[in-house]
Amino acid sequence: MVTSHDVARLAGVSQPTVSRALRDSPKVSELTRRRVRDAATALGYVPSDTGRALSVGRTHRVGLLVTDLANQFYTHTIAPMHLALQSLGYQLVLHTEASDTGSAAGNVADRLLSNSLDGVLLATTAMDSVLPVRLRDRGMPFVYFNRRASAVEADSVEVEARSGMRELTERVLALGHRRVGAVLGPANASTASNRELILRSTLATAGITIPDELSHRGGFDFETGYAGAHRLLELDEPPTVIVCANDVVAYGALNAARELGRSVPGDVSVTGFDDLPEARWPLLQLTTVAFDLDAMARRGASLLVDRIQQGPLEPYRHEWFPSHLVERLTLGPPAR
Amino acid sequence: MVTSHDVARLAGVSQPTVSRALRDSPKVSELTRRRVRDAATALGYVPSDTGRALSVGRTHRVGLLVTDLANQFYTHTIAPMHLALQSLGYQLVLHTEASDTGSAAGNVADRLLSNSLDGVLLATTAMDSVLPVRLRDRGMPFVYFNRRASAVEADSVEVEARSGMRELTERVLALGHRRVGAVLGPANASTASNRELILRSTLATAGITIPDELSHRGGFDFETGYAGAHRLLELDEPPTVIVCANDVVAYGALNAARELGRSVPGDVSVTGFDDLPEARWPLLQLTTVAFDLDAMARRGASLLVDRIQQGPLEPYRHEWFPSHLVERLTLGPPAR
Known part of the structure; x- marks a missing residue:
């Protein structure tokens, strides 16, 4: 069984640095994070033992709620999210719902709550959704992914x-x-x-x-x-x-x-x-x-795992990913 | 709580027909299946009660093993598979692995077996993989999706x-x-x-x-x-x-x-x-x-659920989906 100590040795860092790096902690430099991730991948390391010991009674499953799995945006979100969660010892369970507003929100909330998940990544929440209220009232940890609803505060990753x-x-x-x-x-x-x-x-x-x-x-x-x-x-x-x-x-x-x-x-x-x-x-x-959608997806996953492990009393974190124009060939001057 | 009787009433069929239709049983006509699915969707029906009563000790989670979640083929596979499983009261848990041959197969098998899944859809299995052997030896139900390995027989959906x-x-x-x-x-x-x-x-x-x-x-x-x-x-x-x-x-x-x-x-x-x-x-x-990839994905899901519910003694089913040429604009005569 590969342990975090093996990963630490291969990456040439301390064992606590491995844990931090795999949670994408900002205390660890991007270079070190990459080295630790590469070492973990090379050794096939899954931090299950530690994770399980730290979290008795947890299922190590988190849900991702999206509207449309066939949308390319989610394709390119789910892949890095899944890999980040796997490296943290969590599984990704898919949930879809056409609508999370009005009475439908209750059904979605019931479904998420009845599925013994440790937490949920909300990637579809409408600004007026009552879903976050339901989840908060039942003590279900969640993170807003590329979204924010005003009624309830929670950790979030968003594009600036x-x-x-x-x-x-x-x-x-x-x-x-x-x-x-x-x-x-x-x-x-x-x-x-x-x-x-x-x-x-x-x-x-x-x-x-x-x-x-x-x-x-x-x-x-x-x-x-x-x-x-x-x-x-x-x-x-x-x-x-x-x-x-x-x-x-x-x-x-x-x-x-x-x-x-x-x-x-x-x-x-x-x-x-x-x-x-x-x-x-x-x-x-x-x-x-x-x-950087890839980094945003990984960070959303690690914020949720942090929240699950640290409980509701830690201050909320809102992380923003900067954006910039990429000029290719579909924008030119107007025809005269 | 919406029951299968409500779905039966709306669809104008008997309750056992609802169960059969939602399992994509060939005993039910395609037209009836569609009517039942539409009714179930309209009512937001999830066959959890019945399903749970029938299957004490099950987790109602199945895994899907793929190589690359960012590949469009899986995007268009996961969406219908997820919806079919949801309508049968099952959740889809994602698993990826770069390789399922040699020693890596053991790691994949361990991971799938340790995750308290009821069954697995294998969408990546190489012909020479030992993964199916490991799963069979541990009594884990599985279905080959768009694949077949020769070492172990199992239910399968494939393209003809x-x-x-x-x-x-x-x-x-x-x-x-x-x-x-x-x-x-x-x-x-x-x-x-x-x-x-x-x-x-x-x-x-x-x-x-x-x-x-x-x-x-x-x-x-x-x-x-x-x-x-x-x-x-x-x-x-x-x-x-x-x-x-x-x-x-x-x-x-x-x-x-x-x-x-x-x-x-x-x-x-x-x-x-x-x-x-x-x-x-x-x-x-x-x-x-x-x-019909959509139908094949749904059928793979329902074969797995049937296998989970009926146990290992039922004969294996191999279902083939016919294929045909679609002519568009990228094939023409060679340049002279």
Whole structure:
């Protein structure tokens, strides 16, 4: 049986450093964390003994609540989250729910509470959801992942969208776009409303607004981008750029443009948000806003494990991952 | 609390039919199954009471073992599998392992066995893996998903690849391709070796072979297709068509062709296997082999639940999902 002492020896660090590194503690440098993770992987180390000893009565399972497992954003979230949890001795149990608002929230909460989980990562919570209230009332630890609801405070990992989204919008303006279209995300998702706010306020500095006819609202999915871009591009005066709520929405928009025979960015520019691996495809070359999703997923997992192990009295932690514009080939000047 | 009787009433069927339909029993027609599933979804029904009463001492958790959660094939597998299991009152726990051969198989087996799962869906098993032996010896129910290992018999769901793969190869020949390249999957995966065998034997009927220099072997992933197509297309005499082990490999090949400035199918044709949703993108329009992955994923889940509930004495079931060619825009005649 491989122990944390073996990992410490191979990585050339102390045993407490191994524990800290595997929890992604900020007390350990990124270099050391990587060395410890590599050593743990090489030895096939799972910190189960220690973990179990520290946590009698726990199940070592955490839930992840998402809306749509087939969405690429979650594909690229679940993989690093799973690996981080595995290295901490926890298993990931999947939960989906189409809606977490109104009476549906009660069903979701019941399901999460009845499944003997140690904690939950909430990746779908609407700002007006009562789910966090239910979980708090029943003492279930949880972490907001890429979301925040105002009713209940909890640990969170979020994207600091302002810098990247402002950079993107300023680039749109600098290129000379004045007729700006947008495919926006769900009005009750903090991420969507936040990105929209930054987009509109930055455009406003140049006196530009997005009229209702040039905006389309829906889910964070391919179909929304596809349908939205179809509608906007078939207007008599289509927008010269379509700012999309995220990359998956932009994939839909790019495909709609192709289907309509519009060249990108010649006839219309398209932008995303997230910088998922597909955005780098030579066939897509999406101009988008990037942040470290992998690190954010791992950090969400380790915040939850910390919370499970330390209990409810520790102060909440809100961690923000910086964002920045990545220029590729889908954003250019408007056609004259 | 919603019961199966409520579902029966809404669906207009008997209560035992509800149980059978939710287990995807072949005794119930597809139409009825769909009606029952819709009714269960509409009412938010989870068959927990019944399930629990029938299965004292069970955890109602099953594991899914995959190599790479970030691979699109698993994205589109996990979503329907999760929903099918949820409707049967089971949770899906994710397990990954880079390798299940040699000594690594022991670690995987230990991990699966120590996690108090009721059963496991094996989606990665190499033909020479000892993992199934370990699971059988410890009495852990499992189902082969899109795979088969020869050492141990178990329930399985697989693609009947012959018809679709032969149809595709015959179309390649009919279009006049003689210089055929291939990016092949792992040699020890039953799916990869099976597809390769059908490809080669069908080509042989026209006297065509794939020389070593025109074949590239790797994983079922984007990088394999990207690197393989790069190598094949940079030959002095590149192939006129690249037959890829699956769709994700073909995505890599299409992107390599774009990067090298080769038009598809003008300069080179590319084909896939699986017909994942991205294959239908207007930007990809991949000619590929289709089967009902959604149904196969649901059926794999229900076979496992049946096995868990009925024990090891019932005869094994091997279910095959038929495949067929889907012609889109990436396969055309060779350039003259």
